[in-house]
Amino acid sequence: MNLAALLTSAGINIIVCVVLFSLYSILRKQPSNVNVYFGRRLATRSSTNVDISLERFVPSPTWVMKACDTTQDELLNIGGLDAVAFNRMIIFSIRVFSVAAIICNILVLPVNYYADHRMHTDIPFESLEAFTIENVKEGSRWLWAHCLALYIITLTACCLLYCEYKSITNLRLAHFTELPPKPSHFTILVRGIPWSSEESYCEAVRKFFTFYHASTYLSHQIVYKSGSVQKLKDDAGYICKMFGDGVGQTCKPSMCMVQCYFCGGTNNFKIISSREIDSIHSRTGFRDMHLVARQKECAAAFVFFKSRYAALMAARNLQASNPMLWVTEQAPEPCDVYWSNLCIPYRQLWLRKIFTWGVSTTFMIVFLAPVTFVQGLTQPEKLEKMFPFLTEILKTKFMVQLVSGYLPSAILVLFLIGVGPVMMLLSAVEGPISRSGKKKSACCKVVYFTIWNVFFVNVFTGSIISQLSVFTSITELPAQLAKAVPAQVTFFTTYVLSSGWASLAFEIIQPFPLFCNMFQRLVLCSGKDSYNGTLTFPYHTEVPRILLFGFLGFTCSILAPLILPFLLFYFFLAYLVYRNQIINVYITKYDGGGQLWPIAHTTSIFSLLVAQVIALGVFGLKRSTVAAGFTIPLLIGTVLFNQYCRQRFLPVFKNNAAQVLIDMDHRDETFRRMEEIYHQLHSAYCQFNNTSPPQSECFSYSGDISERVQSLHTPKDLETGKKIMQPEMSWPIVRR
Secondary structure, eight states: OBHHHHHHHHHHHHHHHHHHHHHHHHHTTSGGGHHHHOHHHHHTTOOOOOOOSGGGGSOOOHHHHHHHHOOHHHHHHHHHHHHHHHHHHHHHHHHHHHHHHHHIIIIIHHHHHHTTOOOOOOGGGOBGGGGSGGGSOTTOTTHHHHHHHHHHHHHHHHHHHHHHHHHHHHHHHHHHHHSOOOGGGGEEEEEOOOOOSSSOHHHHHHHHHHHHSTTTEEEEEEEEOOSHHHHHHHHHHHHHHHHHTTTTSSOOEEEEEEEOTTTOOEEEEEEEEHHHHHHHHHHSOHHHHHHHHHHHEEEEEEEEESSHHHHHHHHHSOOSSSTTSSEEEEOOOGGGBOGGGTTSOGGGHHHHHHHHHHHHHHHHHHTHHHHHHHHHHTOHHHHHHHOGGGTTGGGSHHHHHHHHHTHHHHHHHHHHTTHHHHHHHHHHHHOOSBHHHHHHHHHHHHHHHHIIIIIIIHHIIIIIHHHSOOOSSGGGHHHHHHHHHHHHHHHHHHHIIIIIIHHHHHHHHOHHHHHHHHIIIIISOOOTTOOOOOOOOOHHHHHHHHHHHHHHHHHHTTTOTTHHHHHHHHHHHHHHHHHHHHHHTOOOOOOOOSTTHHHHHHHHHHHHHHHHHHHHHHHHHTTOHHHHHHHHHHHHHHHHHHHHHHHHTHHHHHSOOHHHHHHHHHHHHHTTOHHHHHHHHHHHTOSOSSSOOOOOSOOOBSSHHHHHHHTOOSHHHHHHHHHHHTTTOOOOOOOO
């Protein structure tokens, strides 16, 4: 590929970006699109400030100014710590690649271009290989420039990574301590509860924790089967019971508030007749309801403790001699719980992980086919052999530039669209207990997938398989990468244009929600607020894209510095676009506490190591022993730096500090807020928000209240129990 083909690809993407960004600045001003481009503000009932004058039909950069003016504290309040961590990834990339672009384009690029001592006259039609390290002759003394640039980039990246890791760790600690008390601090999730034919899971949990954690145990809540199939069965049984009891024939409907007996939460209002309630209670004994409840119990429960430290110790310690029974871990936040996975038997989890690993690996292998096809497009001469009818078309210089410079990367981007949903599905099958955990797992899978297929598979498919013999030893890997990567740098540059610039333009325009909104308004003739899609930020696709471009930047910086300006422009544009989307579009339903940053740190370190290994191989091929010798200490120093960061910062993201928890417990006890926290715990983890859970006699609470509630046996006594409990704990009873 020559420079003209690269400029053709850049020109096409620039035109697409200009058109879509201009269109966005107009569409966002239209009152009919408020629910598409201001979904978060509508959800929080804040002002959207939509202009209704004639200026709303003229493109304007006002959204850029608003995105720049938003402070980090405002971003933290809007999108949570995950949004701040994602924003810091982009800022880190901007800073490190600004340094890399300055150093490499001033120091390395002239060395690459003039190293062969040839006269370069026709620069636009110059092959891009003239700008890469391939143009440097063997034994050249100018390779010290590449080694020096590699040192500067590595030291800059490590310093920035350390500062960012420290900053986000402090934000996480402040986010943990300064906010109001969270229910998850006092709660653990217990799975692998042993089954017994003599007692229910609820009774087993109560006996176990009142005996082994008598001084700290507060109460517990059993998890019930709540899948889609189970809900359909419950609804069908409920309707059959209504018709079987003759409900609703002559009764006068009355408004009743259906409340959750176990969870303590208040559900939606439902119209239930008084005769319906009396009929069901008269025909259904309490013992029958208890049997039904036992059938719907899962071997999992939320257990509440009287202090944060007690919950932490219970979550960390091994509860039984059999590690597969009474398995405990810290509970996620109530809004973050992934309820459908809580009923998965604990013994199945390792099988599910093996299954998802196998499917992910198979998917990566199957994806070799489209990558190989894309690599065929980068070589027009091979494309003519495969498709002879394209011979006449490829004689045109513009078509050759279009096919080799734009089409391959655009096709690969289309193939990669389905990777995110597939990995999200596999992560859900894996069995995470939280939605943030599911998204984090999907993010890791997509990172591995994209780096492997976009970088390594393209490198080996495009260069090694077709030109070189496949290496037979791991020691040959640096040399083979040193030969293959510079040959594929041009493809990576066009991929940045297609997958980077264009993807940001489509991200801000939101084509699918916009189409749904227009379809409902124009075709279905719906009302003003017809489209009410609530979108959450797709971290599982956007974080891997940022990290992939960072990987390409590190590995190609000294090999082909021409990629750095394109990358730098992408990160600047991403900074504006993603901040705008977090502020206006995406709704934050849960916060993972910045757990995405360790993934970014590890991927950046891996990128640096791969770049150094490739540089070591290049210096070896160019017979520069001095440059190769100086690269080895850089590899060792990077590994040691990563190990230090893992020891210094990573434990904060995995566990809560006992010192911090004890201080928080003392503070709440001093201000006498513990009783208020206890009252809110049980209702926080309300599993049944729209439907009532099964009724049973299991309602465990330590102290006198527990004894009084367990003595209830009849529906009449249940009403009495509700009155007994009402003054101390507002956990009402579910009635169907």
